[in-house]
Every structure is written in structure tokens, then in C-alpha cells.
Amino acid sequence: MSVIDCDYLPEPEPVKFPPELALLIIRKASAMAVAFEEQALDQLTKDARRALSRGTEPRWAIREMRL
DSSP: OOOOOOOTTTOOOOOOOOHHHHHHHHHHHHHHHHHHHHHHHHHHHHHHHHHHTTOOOOHHHHHHTTT
């Protein structure tokens, strides 16, 4: 039902979602998640190495990076 409560608006017809499209969306989302995970891992590793090279205690780096 619409936000406007009136009888003269037709009910929208349900859209049939093609399974092939759903599968392609799932595959794309999975690939995007993998790419994001790799970027996050690279960035966290780079940040940790930078902190350690400055003489930061590993325990402080762990706490600061919320690991």
C-alpha cells in the first residue's frame, strides 16, 4: 500500500527477479568483498609496519589498531 491511503491507486505488480541476475549480483558482490578484504589487509599491514619501524610497542599498536 502507498503512503497515501486511497483506493484509486493500483497495487504495483510484483516483479519476478530472474535467478540468473541474482546469481550474477551475488558473484559480483563476492568479488568486491574479496577485493576490499585484500585492500584492508594491505593497509593494516602497512600501518603496522610503519608503527613498528617508528619504535612503537607491539601491544600499543594492537590496541591502537583495535586488533
